[in-house]
Amino acid sequence: MKKTRAYAPASIGNVSLGFDVLGAALQPADGSLLGDEVVVEDAAQFQLAVEGEFSTKLPPDPATNIVTHCYYYFVEELAKAGHKTRPVAMTLYKNLPIGSGLGSSASSIVAAFYGLNEHFDRPFDEDTLLLMMGELEGQISGSIHYDNVAPCYLGGMTLMTGQDSPVTVSLPLVENWYWVVCYSGISVSTSAARNILPASVEMKTALTFGRQLGVFVHALHAGNTKLAATVMQDVIAEPYRKSLLPRFDDARDFSMANGALAFGISGSGPTVFAVCDDQSQAQNIADWLSENYIQNEDGFSHVCRIPTQGACQQQVNDKV
Numbered sequence: 001m002k003k004t005r006a007y008a009p010a011s012i013g014n015v016s017l018g019f020d021v022l023g024a025a026l027q028p029a030d031g032s033l034l035g036d037e038v039v040v041e042d043a044a045q046f047q048l049a050v051e052g053e054f055s056t057k058l059p060p061d062p063a064t065n066i067v068t069h070c071y072y073y074f075v076e077e078l079a080k081a082g083h084k085t086r087p088v089a090m091t092l093y094k095n096l097p098i099g100s101g102l103g104s105s106a107s108s109i110v111a112a113f114y115g116l117n118e119h120f121d122r123p124f125d126e127d128t129l130l131l132m133m134g135e136l137e138g139q140i141s142g143s144i145h146y147d148n149v150a151p152c153y154l155g156g157m158t159l160m161t162g163q164d165s166p167v168t169v170s171l172p173l174v175e176n177w178y179w180v181v182c183y184s185g186i187s188v189s190t191s192a193a194r195n196i197l198p199a200s201v202e203m204k205t206a207l208t209f210g211r212q213l214g215v216f217v218h219a220l221h222a223g224n225t226k227l228a229a230t231v232m233q234d235v236i237a238e239p240y241r242k243s244l245l246p247r248f249d250d251a252r253d254f255s256m257a258n259g260a261l262a263f264g265i266s267g268s269g270p271t272v273f274a275v276c277d278d279q280s281q282a283q284n285i286a287d288w289l290s291e292n293y294i295q296n297e298d299g300f301s302h303v304c305r306i307p308t309q310g311a312c313q314q315q316v317n318d319k320v
């Protein structure tokens with residue numbers, strides 16, 4: 001019987017300066033994995049089992065799990081495209097905390113779609129799958145945005161085009177940047193963190209946003225990493241969202257005073273990130289955040305790189 005295993009990494013949405021349009025995949029520098037895994041196998045009827053560290057934080061009914069929605073959406077699209085469908089049993093290893101700012105639902109969605117597409121011998125191309133992933137992410141957060149699903153699926157740092165094809169383009173990666181991420185342990189709902197944002201922005205904010213994004217993309221292509229780091233500020237969401245994040249200002253102050261080139265909220269929080277060009281400075285910041293930003297036993301810190309690979313067939317959990 002055919003069995004397919006898919007892994008999909010955590011990601012940073014927005015990367016401060018690209019609200020809803022910029023995202024980056026994450027890979028801990030120590031070689032450990034940070035992401036959800038989905039196993040797909042042929043079965044007499046559809047079923048979903050949920051395991052893993054954060055499985056108990058999800059509603060117990062598998063019908064409410066986004067992976068179940070992914071399966072039904074996938075087979076519906078498969079049938080529409082004239083392909084034969086068949087039932088599968090899926091197991092989700094929920095390794096990422098829910099409402100963490102690490103693209104937790106995106107990781108489940110990407111692992112599910114990637115695993116299903118591999119299991120059914122790749123009926124859908126990259127852009128079609130991405131559109132499906134965005135659709136499902138939109139069902140959870142209340143608006144379709146690709147800044148977690150795209151880097152999670154494709155790896156690297158991705159910029160959304162607003163087109164159906166290509167949905168996203170990849171930006172050059174900075175070889176010597178280390179990305180510290182610290183999850184505080186509390187949960188922040190993405191839709192709630194979107195609802196606190198104003199419906200419109202002032203002209204000067206729009207001009208700053210456009211300038212920063214333009215300069216950042218130019219600087220990465222030009223290899224001017226110092227210039228790129230100077231425009232990594234969030235003028236859209238952080239001024240409102242930081243009120244949801246205890247000790248955010250202390251964490252920023254420590255990080256910027258200790259070598260960080262940039263600091264911000266990962267996605268809709270509560271995870272924060274700091275960018276460093278020195279691994280020992282990154283580790284020092286990760287250690288401080290572990291001591292001072294984490295609120296409970298669910299929190300953690302990692303020093304990460306941005307991997308060029310996103311979702312892949314990989315065994316993460318030796319119980320699989």
Ligand SMILES: Nc1ncnc2c1ncn2[C@@H]1O[C@H](COP(=O)(O)OP(=O)(O)OP(=O)(O)O)[C@@H](O)[C@H]1O
Nearest residue numbers: 065066098099100101102103104105108188189190
């Ligand atoms: N497999 C799943 N993974 C994560 N959330 C799920 C999953 N299935 C259902 N959900 C539900 O979707 C909602 C996810 O909320 P939200 O978008 O705020 O979190 P998230 O995607 O985990 O956040 P983030 O992108 O900040 O990590 C929760 O209500 C959760 O119960």
Ligand SMILES: N[C@@H](CCO)C(=O)O
Nearest residue numbers: 013020147190267268
């Ligand atoms: N761009 C989204 C990411 C959510 O993880 C937001 O900031 O609401």
